[in-house]
Amino acid sequence: MLIGARHLISNGSPHLQESFKALGDHVNQTKLELMRSQMAVFKESLEQFALKYRSDIRRDPAFRESFHAMCVTIGVDPLASNKGIWNRLLGFGDFYYELGVQCVETCLVLRSSRRRGSAAEAVSADDVLKSLEKLSVLGGGLGVVTVGGSRYVRSQPMELSRDAADALDFAQRSGGFFSAPDLSASLGWAPARTEFTLQQLLRDGLTWLDLPPDAGAPCLYWVPAVGMEQAAAAYAAAHRLA
Amino acid sequence: MADFPMPVFYSYPPYFTLQPVKETQRKQRESWKDLILSYCCHHRIFIVSLDAAADEFPLFENKAIQRKLSLEARSLLLEDLAASGRGRWLGPDRRRLLVLWRGVGEWADVIHAWARGNGLEDSVVSLEELLGGEDVRGSELAGMPRELLSAALRTLEERGKARVFRGDANDDTGVKFFA
Numbered sequence: 001m002l003i004g005a006r007h008l009i010s011n012g013s014p015h016l017q018e019s020f021k022a023l024g025d026h027v028n029q030t031k032l033e034l035m036r037s038q039m040a041v042f043k044e045s046l047e048q049f050a051l052k053y054r055s056d057i058r059r060d061p062a063f064r065e066s067f068h069a070m071c072v073t074i075g076v077d078p079l080a081s082n083k084g085i086w087n088r089l090l091g092f093g094d095f096y097y098e099l100g101v102q103c104v105e106t107c108l109v110l111r112s113s114r115r116r117g118s119a120a121e122a123v124s125a126d127d128v129l130k131s132l133e134k135l136s137v138l139g140g141g142l143g144v145v146t147v148g149g150s151r152y153v154r155s156q157p158m159e160l161s162r163d164a165a166d167a168l169d170f171a172q173r174s175g176g177f178f179s180a181p182d183l184s185a186s187l188g189w190a191p192a193r194t195e196f197t198l199q200q201l202l203r204d205g206l207t208w209l210d211l212p213p214d215a216g217a218p219c220l221y222w223v224p225a226v227g228m229e230q231a232a233a234a235y236a237a238a239h240r241l242a
Numbered sequence: 243m244a245d246f247p248m249p250v251f252y253s254y255p256p257y258f259t260l261q262p263v264k265e266t267q268r269k270q271r272e273s274w275k276d277l278i279l280s281y282c283c284h285h286r287i288f289i290v291s292l293d294a295a296a297d298e299f300p301l302f303e304n305k306a307i308q309r310k311l312s313l314e315a316r317s318l319l320l321e322d323l324a325a326s327g328r329g330r331w332l333g334p335d336r337r338r339l340l341v342l343w344r345g346v347g348e349w350a351d352v353i354h355a356w357a358r359g360n361g362l363e364d365s366v367v368s369l370e371e372l373l374g375g376e377d378v379r380g381s382e383l384a385g386m387p388r389e390l391l392s393a394a395l396r397t398l399e400e401r402g403k404a405r406v407f408r409g410d411a412n413d414d415t416g417v418k419f420f421a
Contacts, residue, residue, distance in 0.1 A: 177255075205266045208256035213308055222256045232253040236307060 046071075061124030068126070099131035128153070147172070152225050163189075163197040168206065171223040175238075176231025177210070179218040246284045249277060258309035260318070274319050277301070279328055283343035288387045291338045292316055332389055340389055349394040352382050354403050357419040366407070369415040 261267040303310035323329030398404035
């Protein structure tokens with residue numbers, strides 16, 4: 001039929017050409033309207049879903065994560081706007097802004113006390129990542145870095161060298177602290193390489209120096225980012241302290 | 243120490259070593275400064291001395307993790323308090339610090355409120371009475387060292403809320419409070 005149509009057009013009278021153009025426009029118009037109505041139906045059911053499970057979405061971090069995954073798959077971003085329908089339905093915008101601000105505060109204050117309190121809503125790692133993503137538009141180097149198997153929130157712009165990342169990974173595996181000889185032995189580094197990396201980590205504020213009281217004991221290097229409470233407990237246990 | 247909630251850093255060994263990196267040390271000293279103030283406030287400790295034995299002021303040593311602050315670190319922390327207006331050195335040798343977990347002005351308010359509460363307006367009270375008399379026991383004024391009391395009374399004088407009559411000896415000094 002297409003061939004026929006082309007044949008007609010190439011041969012044809014201007015009158016016929018106009019008719020075909022009108023027909024084509026009509027078809028396109030119909031398609032568009034169909035799409036529009038499908039989109040409306042789709043949007044409505046998504047909204048209904050969101051409304052129906054609103055409390056689950058807000059309360060259950062795992063469910064929230066699945067909901068986001070679904071939205072991403074079909075190209076809707078419920079976080080995109082703080083004014084849109086999604087925020088009206090779910091109140092997400094503020095949730096992630098607030099969480100993001102709390103993440104930043106925690107980074108700045110460098111305290112591991114639970115700022116959100118036990119009564120706060122449950123927050124999943126996915127929530128934290130999303131909130132930081134939102135704040136990353138502000139610049140300032142805010143982001144997430146992966147070291148070894150763990151993800152860390154980075155609050156200031158810095159480049160982590162390969163060696164520094166390996167040392168942090170080692171700290172994570174050894175309970176949050178290590179001595180220079182331990183680090184050398186574990187990673188097979190020459191003392192100079194270890195020393196250089198440690199100086200770099202100290203300078204970036206990623207490790208803290210600790211001079212144990214017993215003479216002859218090597219300096220310890222502590223990595224607060226790995227978790228202060230757990231590290232202190234691990235140290236006390238290892239040294240059979242109270 | 244049992245009822246005072248220690249911050250997490252107090253069990254974190256590197257906090258007891260003066261950090262070699264400037265920015266890290268700034269954070270460290272800031273944390274310690276806050277802790278000293280809240281600890282002293284909680285236990286109503288007014289004076290911290292660099293010469294004090296550990297049992298007099300146990301905060302600078304955490305036996306549970308076998309760590310203690312060096313003399314240099316302790317001295318820096320007290321200097322920080324003085325520099326931020328939350329402490330005053332007693333004597334030129336800078337060994338004893340009056341820890342102002344309440345500012346002198348606040349203490350002046352506390353003393354004045356105490357005097358009003360005890361109906362002592364327009365009457366003369368001796369300095370010794372204020373330093374440990376019957377009425378002071380168990381009140382907000384209990385345990386105030388002489389140096390702090392004098393400073394707060396000077397502030398009250400400046401505000402026209404009190405007048406100090408200085409005698410020949412210390413125990414002759416009296417204070418008259420005004421409404």
